[in-house]
Amino acid sequence: MLDSLAALTHHRDLDALDHSLVLTLAELTGARRVTLAKCFPEDSVLESVVCCSPDSRGAYHVHPLEPERLGAALGPVHRCLQDMQAQTETRNGLHRQLVPIVREGRAIGALQLDSALAPLRSRSLIDGFARIYANYTALLHESEHDKLTGLYNRRSLERQLQRMLQLRDRPLRPYPLAVPPAQEQRAAPAGEAAQVWLAIVDIDHFKHINDNFGHVYGDEVILLLAQQMRACFRRGDVLFRFGGEEFVALFSATDEVTVHGVLERFRAHVARFAFPLVGHVTVSIGYSRIGVHDYPAVALDRADQALYFVKQHGRDGVRGYEELGACGELGRGLAAGSIDLF
Numbered sequence: 149m150l151d152s153l154a155a156l157t158h159h160r161d162l163d164a165l166d167h168s169l170v171l172t173l174a175e176l177t178g179a180r181r182v183t184l185a186k187c188f189p190e191d192s193v194l195e196s197v198v199c200c201s202p203d204s205r206g207a208y209h210v211h212p213l214e215p216e217r218l219g220a221a222l223g224p225v226h227r228c229l230q231d232m233q234a235q236t237e238t239r240n241g242l243h244r245q246l247v248p249i250v251r252e253g254r255a256i257g258a259l260q261l262d263s264a265l266a267p268l269r270s271r272s273l274i275d276g277f278a279r280i281y282a283n284y285t286a287l288l289h290e291s292e293h294d295k296l297t298g299l300y301n302r303r304s305l306e307r308q309l310q311r312m313l314q315l316r317d318r319p320l321r322p323y324p325l326a327v328p329p330a331q332e333q334r335a336a337p338a339g340e341a342a343q344v345w346l347a348i349v350d351i352d353h354f355k356h357i358n359d360n361f362g363h364v365y366g367d368e369v370i371l372l373l374a375q376q377m378r379a380c381f382r383r384g385d386v387l388f389r390f391g392g393e394e395f396v397a398l399f400s401a402t403d404e405v406t407v408h409g410v411l412e413r414f415r416a417h418v419a420r421f422a423f424p425l426v427g428h429v430t431v432s433i434g435y436s437r438i439g440v441h442d443y444p445a446v447a448l449d450r451a452d453q454a455l456y457f458v459k460q461h462g463r464d465g466v467r468g469y470e471e472l473g474a475c476g477e478l479g480r481g482l483a484a485g486s487i488d489l490f
């Protein structure tokens with residue numbers, strides 16, 4: 149058991165941790181199936197499901213599943229998340245136990261164990277593992293997120309980028325929940341490959357905001373901007389505060405017109421937004437496509453060149469590295485960009 153715990157908490161990568169959790173529990177209990185369902189804490193919508201079950205020779209295998217495709221099969225998980233209560237039921241000789249995973253008073257997921265054995269010993273195991281998982285992921289979460297905004301910090305960029313590039317070849321599907329109409333346009337027809345894009349968002353003349361209103365209001369602008377980013381980007385897009393008044397978004401889209409539209413909509417939204425006391429604030433945005441072999445620093449540098457172009461041409465705008473290159477605008481009087489790459 150101690151070996152299992154040591155192996156589990158060795159992981160620094162959440163996906164590997166999730167796999168290890170269901171596999172460990174399945175092996176310790178001899179279950180027919182162990183499932184970990186994770187949700188977005190703000191609204192309990194399922195984010196990912198991973199399941200471990202034995203093959204015909206009894207060897208356990210872990211499979212990620214897509215929550216959207218599971219439909220009614222996830223009914224008990226949703227009830228467990230909603231009630232934040234453990235549940236047990238027995239049907240056709242199969243015992244099912246469901247335990248919520250609770251962090252800071254919110255359900256972040258649920259562990260489900262289906263077993264032919266009565267849930268006497270396994271109950272305390274599943275409870276204990278759910279608590280250890282909640283505590284350990286809280287530590288991982290803290291090390292990967294910016295304290296002020298709750299967005300990812302720059303240390304997480306490489307890992308999040310790898311994750312997105314791995315998902316890149318999967319066709320985009322609409323989210324299971326209603327999303328604002330302008331966001332739906334990024335759902336591509338089945339089979340159309342998505343590309344990953346990186347955008348740097350930089351608040352314009354932020355120094356004036358600090359100088360005129362003080363750092364507390366400066367921080368408030370950063371916090372509100374992060375909230376507006378969350379509201380304008382899709383759930384699966386990955387948002388970072390890169391430090392200071394600089395933010396990064398990683399997202400998938402099939403073509404540059406869509407990317408420009410998404411970023412332009414965000415820019416316009418910020419320009420309309422009334423920040424308390426400070427009033428209106430604008431942002432400049434530079435973006436670039438990320439190839440599967442590109443290092444994060446290369447993608448950042450390209451987006452930063454586009455951002456620099458916007459800063460040099462009036463701010464409050466959106467430009468892409470590729471389109472600037474295509475119209476021969478890049479390199480014309482461009483100095484190195486502002487972002488620290490390392």
Ligand SMILES: Nc1nc2c(ncn2[C@@H]2O[C@H](COP(=O)(O)OP(=O)(O)OP(=O)(O)O)[C@@H](O)[C@H]2O)c(=O)[nH]1
Pocket residue numbers: 350351352353354355356358362363364365366367370391392393459463
């Ligand atoms: N309130 C607050 N200010 C910060 C934070 N981090 C950096 N800053 C300030 O952000 C300001 C950034 O200034 P500049 O890099 O000159 O950029 P700018 O004034 O936005 O000008 P442009 O980007 O050219 O439009 C500096 O005054 C920093 O001190 C933070 O966490 N909170």
